[in-house]
Amino acid sequence: xxxxxxxxxxxxxxxxxxxxxxxxxxxxxxxxxxxxxxxxxxxxxxxxxxxxxxxxxxxxxxxxxxxxxxxxxxxxxxxxxxxxxxxxxxxxxxxxxxxxxxxxxxxxxxxx
Amino acid sequence: xxxxxxxxxxxxxxxxxxxxxxxxxxxxxxxxxxxxxxxxxxxxxxxxxxxxxxxxxxxxxxxxxxxxxxxxxxxxxxxxxxxxxxxxxxxxxxxxxxxxxxxxxxxxxxxxx
Numbered sequence: 387x388x389x390x391x392x393x394x395x396x397x398x399x400x401x402x403x404x405x406x407x408x409x410x411x412x413x414x415x416x417x418x419x420x421x422x423x424x425x426x427x428x429x430x431x432x433x434x435x436x437x438x439x440x441x442x443x444x445x446x447x448x449x450x451x452x453x454x455x456x457x458x459x460x461x462x463x464x465x466x467x468x469x470x471x472x473x474x475x476x477x478x479x480x481x482x483x484x485x486x487x488x489x490x491x492x493x494x495x496x497x498x
Numbered sequence: 499x500x501x502x503x504x505x506x507x508x509x510x511x512x513x514x515x516x517x518x519x520x521x522x523x524x525x526x527x528x529x530x531x532x533x534x535x536x537x538x539x540x541x542x543x544x545x546x547x548x549x550x551x552x553x554x555x556x557x558x559x560x561x562x563x564x565x566x567x568x569x570x571x572x573x574x575x576x577x578x579x580x581x582x583x584x585x586x587x588x589x590x591x592x593x594x595x596x597x598x599x600x601x602x603x604x605x606x607x608x609x610x611x
Contacts, residue, residue: 418598429588429602430541471539477598483554484596488541 389413390489392474398495403464407492409457409474416476417484419450421459424471424491433459433472464496501525502603504589510609511579518575519606521589529553530572531590531600532564541588547572548595579610 392409399405411419419436434441436448436457447460457474474489502523511517523530531554532544546554547566561577572589589603 420598424539427605429604431602432599435598473541481554483546485543485546485554486598486600490538490540 388489389478389487390474390476392489392492394490394492396493396495398497399464400497401464401466403496404460404462405464405494406461407459407472407474407494409459409489409492411455411457411474411476411487413476413478413480413487414455415480416455416478416487418477419448419457420475420477420486421446421448421457422473422475422488424473426470430473430488461494464494466496466498469494469496502589502591502601504587504603504606506606507604508607508609510611512611513579513581515579516575516577517579517608518573519587519589519608521572521574521603523570523589523591523601523603525591525593525601527591527593527601528569529592529595530566530569531592532572532574533588533590533602534558535586535588535605537585545572545574546595553595576608579608581610584608584610 421433422430423433424430436450440449445462449458471491473491529548531546535541545564550566586605590600592600
């Protein structure tokens with residue numbers, strides 16, 4: 387079983403749509419959680435951290451359910467520029483060090 | 499003002515050759531990392547250094563050897579390149595080893611023929 391699992395997509399949505407991505411993680415010792423964004427042929431960049439109480443940054447809302455080991459990202463009013471791969475990431479204490487564990491990403495295509 | 503830079507951006511080489519990738523960060527961070535992203539886009543940690551000390555050494559072939567001459571630089575040397583080494587290699591840095599946010603370099607696309 388992968389440590390961080392995501393639906394690879396692609397999610398193909400029209401501009402203005404609301405889209406949600408989900409992610410599950412297997413390591414119950416995971417300490418912190420993130421969504422990173424990766425554009426085609428570019429490096430990953432932090433989109434937002436994910437807190438237990440849920441948090442929002444503009445059109446983006448992230449939720450964490452520690453009991454179910456489940457993380458979500460909601461994007462409202464999708465823009466063409468949102469097209470990218472969204473990586474679910476957990477920071478866990480493993481083998482005597484903290485490590486970021488990346489999911490393989492969910493691809494989003496926003497069409498005009 | 500590039501925060502994390504890598505050279506070269508593209509590297510095409512023959513099987514069996516030895517090559518190096520260089521990484522530099524000007525953020526003043528203590529911790530640097532090497533990741534490998536394969537053709538399935540799966541990003542996996544290879545090594546991490548904190549203040550020039552190796553703290554993460556994942557199960558990678560010993561043909562891969564990282565070197566950190568100072569805390570702003572982390573280089574990756576690969577001996578006897580194999581076809582399966584073809585991937586994008588990303589360098590990253592963070593303020594400390596327990597810091598969550600990592601800043602990635604632009605990547606080095608390695609193709610082994």
